[in-house]
Amino acid sequence: MKLKTLLTPAELPALVDRDLTSTCCVVFDVLRATSTFVTALHHGADAIIPVCEIAEARAIHGQHPDYLLAGERNGMKIRGATPADKDFALGNSPREFTRDLVQGRTIVSTTTNGTRALRACRGARTVLAGSFLNLTATARFIHHRPPETILLVCAGTGDAMALEDVMAAGALTEVLLNKAILPDSQGEPAGHACDATEMARQVYVQARENWPAVLQISKNARRLLGIPELHDDVAFCARLDLYPLVAGMTIDGSLRRL
16 A cells, blocks of 8 residues: 655646546645534534535535535635625534534535645545544544555645645554554555655654644644634644544545545
């Protein structure tokens, strides 16, 4: 099993021409899309449909008015651009996606980076939404269904690398390659990591004694910490293994609990 990593969103366009039929992609947008989607599924959401553009989200909602619109631009909940456009029901804070709001509902979401990264991976054999919140559950899912290649996809911030996504990719690598954490591993280590994956792993290893605090120095975290209503999202998204669930993309392109 090979472990590869895309560290920046600048690498996403190349996935269009890449053969991913034997690949499991794990997408990380720790602050906050994948953390939010995992939380929504834990609280009973039926599915999340990730889309790239606001207009696409509104078009789907027009066909299915019972769906919830969610998403952000520049971190903030999407507002109607004209009086005819309604504000989105939800933003991109995992703390918004409570059971009473999302249970049994389908959510259409568009975010700056996370939904684009998920959509870029649609040609893969398996696409998973990864976060610290469901890290070990995701690792165990992969371990028991080992693909030929694992591609860890860091959604990033704007066009740049995001420290929190790299840390999460490194944390998943550490779990997958650590027999003490997955004690039923047999023989050689579970995989061979490329340089980018090893770099992500070393970032996590160096930070793991106090990684929630290290996460707070990232650009995304500092921005969220400066917004009173979003301040608590940073600590929330840094919680490890809060949810024992796996979030995966189904054949129709929606994320569901596997």
